[in-house]
Amino acid sequence: MARGASKQARERAGRRQLLARWCHRAGVLPLLGRMRLGSGDAVRVLAYHRVLESAEPDDFSFDTDLISASADAFRQQMAYLKRHFVPMTFAQVLDHLDQGRRLPRGAVLVTFDDGYDDNYRIAFPILRELGMSAMFFVSTGHIDSGRPYAYDWLVHMVCSTTAARLRAPELGVDWALGPDLGERRAQASELLDRLKSLDDEGQGALIARLEREWNLPRSEGHPHCRPMTWDQLREMRAAGMEIGSHGVDHRMLAKLPRDRMIAEVQGSKQALERELGGPVAVLSYPVGGPDAFDGDTVEAVRAAGFRMACSYVAGTRAIEATTLYSVPRLPVERQMDREWFEAMVAVPEVFSYTSRLRTG
Ligand SMILES: [Zn+2]
Structure with a gap:
């Protein structure tokens, strides 16, 4: 779940948007982007929650901070990544690591947290239309019960x-x-x-x-807050999407007693593998900020057999042995216009959120 930014964070966001627009008009982004692409192995992992027909839905009483993009904006964003970056799957990233190969420059991964049914209804058809994949981190207890988050x-x-x-x-x-x-x-x-x-x-x-x-x-329950179903997830996986764990009941793992924390980690993996009929290698920590996971959590995730885990700490890093269980991501939010999104993926250090309040 993403958290509403504080007033201060919103002001910072506004400045980023203006700077992004200026860079766009001045034509310096391609140059900045090339410098950034050449500057190391950091991987961009984009984090979405919900994609709805409209980013400003009428009659909507749920958390609008969880709306990452409208369908049109999402389609534009994916097409942009395909044109200018190297979209990869987590399976491909793990293969590269296993073989000791460097990831290509401009590697980018697309992820979704929670498991809202708009991921299936709206994002999935767009990804398929563009021939792209994404990772969907779902809380398995919600898929089982259909209960709202x-x-x-x-x-x-x-x-x-x-x-x-x-x-x-x-x-x-x-x-x-x-x-x-x-x-x-x-x-x-x-x-x-x-x-x-x-x-x-x-x-x-x-x-x-x-x-x-x-x-x-x-x-x-409520029609605006529905999790996906196992049948939908099976269909997505068969069509090349990746499915990962976001715990069983979307609990902040570091705030649970140890035995329940372990049950969330192991239980979600078992449910996913039972329902999807194959191995599940990646988890994203529910809420995902610095207070949502700790050394014990990482140990439990590793012991359960997960090979990688994503946080909701904003940023990019090289994916290697020491960072495998705390991969930062770049939150995408509905107020990002085209210029801001493109600037953010080109130069994440400058244009991504850094607020500690932004958690998934
Ligand atoms: Zn979440």
Whole structure:
């Protein structure tokens, strides 16, 4: 899940966008991009969550920060990567590593977190049309149950409750709920940022309490917040897409007691391999920021037989033995226009998000 940026981060984002536009107009990006491509083995791993028909959907009470792009923008972005970079699969990357071969300059990987059904309905046909692949990291418990994701449901509750106040004393929150959707979204965003400071039990208890108090049970589900199904994932895999683990129940692994953390890691791998009928080698840490995984988590992921793991720390790095279990990524978000996206993949150091708040 991606987190709404703070005001400061949004201002920084605005400056990046302006600089990207300027570089584009001045025609310096191809030059910068070539310098960057020639400067080492860092691999660009793009991170998406949701692709919807529109990046500004009407009547949408879920987390708009999880909308990475509209269908049109996504198609443009993929076509751009295909033209200017070297799209690869994780299987190809692992093959290169096994054979001690360097990755090609301009190697790029496309990933999705969580497992929303728009990945199947919208992103998958576009990828297929362009002859590209992507990695879809899914939380297997949600694929099994069809239940909405907890953090997104919390946003939905804050945006749609008829209650007048939001009380969460454990987070120092006692707010009058805003009169319009824009204000509710900002409050939900702030609440989610604070929520992630609690341990797993505390997070679950708060969400469950609001479900009860506001009579908005997550088990009811909602058409705007549906996970994919196993049949859809099997179809995607048969068509050349890669499927990886995002835990069982989208828990922050470093905040779980050790035995439950291990159960999330192993359980997701077993479910994927049972349902998809083949090995699953890569995981992305739910939420994925620096407080979402630690040395114990990495050890459990390695011991379970995963060969690589992605974080949601923004950036690029060479993929090698010491970085295999903490591969950074480049978040793509709906406010990125074409210039910004192209600048970000050309020169990620300058144009990607660096806020610690951006987590997947
Ligand atoms: Zn996630």
